[in-house]
Amino acid sequence: MNYNPILIALLAAWMYSGVYVLGYIDRRETVPVRGREWLNLAALLAGPAVIAVFFLYDFWNQVKENFDSIFRKVNAKRYDVEIELRDSRGQPVLESGQHGESGEAILRLKHLLYDALSRRASDIFFDPKPNGTLAVRFRVDGALRLVEEMNINLGASVVSAIKVAAGMDITEKRRPQDGAFSAESAKGPASFRVASVGAFGGEKITVRVLASSAGPITLRDTGLTGENLKIMQNAVRMPSGMILICGPTGSGKTTTLYALLQAIDYSLKNVISIEDPIEHVMENISQMEVNNKADITFAKLLRNALRQNPDIICLGEIRDEETAEVSVHAAQTGHLIIATVHSNDNLGTIDRLINLGVPLRSVAATLQLIVSQRLVRRLCHCKEHAELAPEYAEYFRQAGLSPRNVCRPVGCRDCDGTGYAGRVAIFDLMVMNNALRSALEAENATLSSIKEEIEREHGSSIMAYEGFKLVEAGVTSVEEVERVTLNLE
Secondary structure, eight states, rough: OOOOHHHHHHHHHHHHHHHHHHHHHHOOOOSSTTHHHHHHHHHSSHHHHHHHHHHHHHHHHHHHHHHHHHHHHHTHHHHTTTEEEEEEEEEEOOOOOOOHHEEEEEEEHHHHHHHHHHTTTEEEEEEEESSOOOEEEEEEEEEEEEEEEEEEEHHHHHHHHHHHTTTOOOTTOOEEEEEEEEETTTOOOOEEEEEEEEETTTTEEEEEEEEEEETTOOOTTTOOHHHHHHHHHHHTSSSSSEEEEESSSSSSHHHHHHHHHTTSSSSTTOEEEEESOOOSTTTTTTTEEEEEETOOOOOOOHHHHHOOSSEEEEEEEOSSHHHHHHHHHHHTTTTTTEEEEOOSSSHHHHHHHHTTOOHHHHHHHHHHEEEEEEEEEOTTTEEEEEOOOHHHHHHHHHHHHOOOTTOOOOOOOOTTTSEEEEEEEEEEEOOOOOHHHHHHOOOOHHHHHHHHHHHHHSSSSHHHHHHHHHHHTTTHHHHHHOOOGGOOO
């Protein structure tokens, strides 16, 4: 039998290219989980053509990215008009027609703000370094990312530009200051809350980004489903009592608070909100803002609000003994109090109230619902299927969960290589019942006995279970749930 060596070589090359493309697809970050089987089949049938398409696609994206970068630098003036800054009164500030160093600082500030809105950043940190540079970092989905480091002159000018926009004293660099400003851009309206403090090497500035283009948040938008959603919807219909939303800083308490307010029937209820500061303007409620400099505190505004005959009072936070005392009194006199508390979990919320001087009997009489929550990052579309470790596989089996859709983060351009894009909340709702009230009202009640009763009536590790339900659905990863619930075990 005669064999053509040229044809054999071509066939071997074709088979090798197909196998190579299979490995290339498996390693590639941007290939989604869905549709990977069809790409694998195409790789076997048309290996060289598939790899050529990938290379051309990558080349085009690189050219486009470089062109966009050059275009922004060359057309700085044009980029400048994409965002307009306004002070706390809504008046335009920082005109872009300035020249020199200050003009460059304004352009750089606007660029950073626009970039923060594009990346969905929740905070911008300007950290002075001992060498005189200014490190700029974004907090995106709860994780910090270094954006750039400015030289000493430009950094000082950018800090001054921020303080001018926020209505702060640019000559005062040691004492803490607070301020706020807003912006209009192609990303929609947004407001920014600024806090400054003197630090070694300069002045540290923290800018809280409060984007308002997404519209009102509903309870479903927060991630509540099923029975938990019904509990929250029924809670705001209660005539009196206290609904407390707890969690550490950055756990989404304020977002859930606003979502809960959206579920109220304003045609039947007179609602007053006391906040520090007002983060989202709501049309149907009376919002009051705390001003400690003018001696307008939570407690004083709460006492005044009780004279307005409200049905529901919303408190941005219960943070001191006086506010806790007045809140409990209001709940006992026929008002529904909705508030946030900085605590770790449901038991920690009760402990927090006790530490603020609220008697256990008053806690038992007024408390209706405690909502403990955490935020977990969503997996980006670049995620890929993952196998569970033995200990998690056993947990899934006992909990009745399926490991079929479990995925892990990979990383791509869309998620800046993190593997995550966006966040979703997980909840642990504790409804007060007669058994829990009896445990709180007992003469020899302690935190240990209360904890035992909570675990008996409510169960334990609820937060972890809710998180692993999201893992089962392919929404987040095992590592992410473990990270946010580690201190709850």
